[in-house]
Amino acid sequence: MNNTVFLRINGREWGGWTSVRISAGIDRIARDFNVAITSQWPGSPDGSRQIKNGDKVEVLIGEDLVITGWVEALPLRYDASSITRGIVGRSKTADLIDCSAAPAQQSGKNLFRIASTLAQPFGIDVVDAGASAAAVIDAQPEHGETVVDCLNRLLGQVQALAYDDEQGRLVLGTPGSxxxxxxxxxxxxxxxxxxxxSVRDRFSSYLVTGQRPGTDDDFGEATIAAIRQSTADSGVTRYRPHTLQQSGTATTDSCKSRCEFEARQRAAKTxxxxxxxxxxxxxxxxxxxxxxxxxxxxxxxxxxxxxxxxxxxxxxxxxxxxxxxxxxxxxxxYLPEPTKPKAKKKKSSGGIEF
Known part of the structure; x- marks a missing residue:
């Protein structure tokens, strides 16, 4: 099989790399690449055709497309004996990691529709690869919040993954599909x-406490840990308790989901x-x-x-x-943390309804 790595930039293929590193994963949103060549520009002995930061790039291994994205860096290193030039870039979805989300109030929509709205200004398509069609809440981006930070809150509500594919699209799915x-x-x-x-981050028991709504006659310390849910990790035999406070106005179900999640994920990470x-x-x-x-x-x-x-x-x-x-x-x-409920806020008119 052909394992030659080419970069397709400005309608031309560049190759001849002396080192290649390409990474893709389900917990990183944007895949990346780093290629280098020694002594001369790839594909052009005189280096007449320049590559610029911001150029669109397709990375191929033989005939297999592996990344569609942007050139982000052009490292240059040299000494008395050699010159090494490189090209570094990430998937199109990198903009969702770096950039702020447009303010938008969205209610009664599922993850796919909301993600599509968030990604649309960046020219990024969204693929539904089996994510839940249930409606999600708390979908309005906070001030200055990145698209990925907003998505992470939504992913926790429906226990879905978000990652990119070879075409630079955002994919919503489940582990091991x-x-x-x-x-x-x-x-x-x-x-x-x-x-x-390592079991350093594992504990014998997990206790999640949550605050219930108070009243004029019932407030303060009495409400802070009024809701309590716990679970155990049988794989940890010595006494190692871990207590977490659920932020916002909690429920019995949200505290239960959180402690069970903590036990499962920490054990799996081991x-x-x-x-x-x-x-x-x-x-x-x-x-x-x-x-x-x-x-x-x-x-x-x-x-x-x-x-x-x-x-x-x-x-x-x-x-x-x-x-x-x-x-x-x-x-x-690899499943995301269940969403932590927020304290209720008064409605504002600052958002844009989609």
């Missing part, structure tokens, strides 16, 4: 493993592992991709044909060879 055809197997295709297996495999493609010639469920056999790490989710892939190529770093973990490790 596609399947890898090749398993990760110790003694076969796994070259190396890197995992901490199992996160990064594997390195040779090459960039699976057995059927397809690239390794994020959000694929993959079977992992690694008895040294406690995985006995366990199905995990590929959270991130990084394709790299340099003098050491061509490899893929694949970060995997249980699906619970």
């Amino acid at each position: 596609a399947k890898a055809v090749t398993a990760l197997v110790l003694g076969d295709n796994i070259l190396s493993c890197d995992t901490e297996r 199992q996160e592992t990064t594997y390195t495999v040779q090459g960039w493609r699976q057995g059927n010639g397809k690239l390794w991709k994020p959000n694929q469920s993959v079977v992992v056999y690694d008895p040294l790490n406690g995985f006995d044909n366990e199905t995990l989710v590929i959270a991130e892939v990084t394709y790299s190529q340099d003098n050491s060879g061509t490899i893929t770093e694949i970060r995997v973990g249980p699906a619970d490790a």
Whole structure:
């Protein structure tokens, strides 16, 4: 299979890189790339065709499109023996990370419709890959809030993921929605493993307290922790309690969801592992991709044909060879935190109704 990396910029393909690094993941919204070449501009011996910051770029591995985005940096490094020029960029969805959301009041709409409205000014399409169609609340961006910060609040309400695809679109979906055809197997295709297996952030029990509405005769300390919900993590055997305060006006359900989420995600994060495999493609010639469920056999790490989710892939190529770093973990490790309820506010007329 063709693993040559090309950058398509200004209608022309550039190649000949001495190092390549391309990363994509389900918990990062925008994939990125960093390529470099030594001694001369790629694809042009005299460097007559210049590439500028802000140019639209498509990154391809052979015939496979992997990123559609923008050039963001043009690093230059040299010494007495060599000159190295690079091109760095991110997906189109990077603007959703960096930029403020337009003020908009939206009620009774689902995640897809609200995300589409938020992304529209940036020319970014939104893909519904299985997100909940339930209506969400608290959808108005706060003053100066980025699009991603606003989206994160909405994702927590419906327990969905937001990430980008090869075409620079925003995708709304659930963990492990596609399947890898090749398993990760110790003694076969796994070259190396890197995992901490840390329990530092895990606790034996989680208690979430919330404040109920007060009255003129019932207020202060009596209402602050009036709602209490707890759960335990059987994987932590010594006494390690952890108490969290739910912000805003809480409910029994919101406190229960929060403590159960904390226990599940912290336990799942313990199992996160990064594997390195040779090459960039699976057995059927397809690239390794994020959000694929993959079977992992690694008895040294406690995985006995366990199905995990590929959270991130990084394709790299340099003098050491061509490899893929694949970060995997249980699906619970990547679901967003349930939305914390806010205190009720008076309605204002400052928003724009869509």
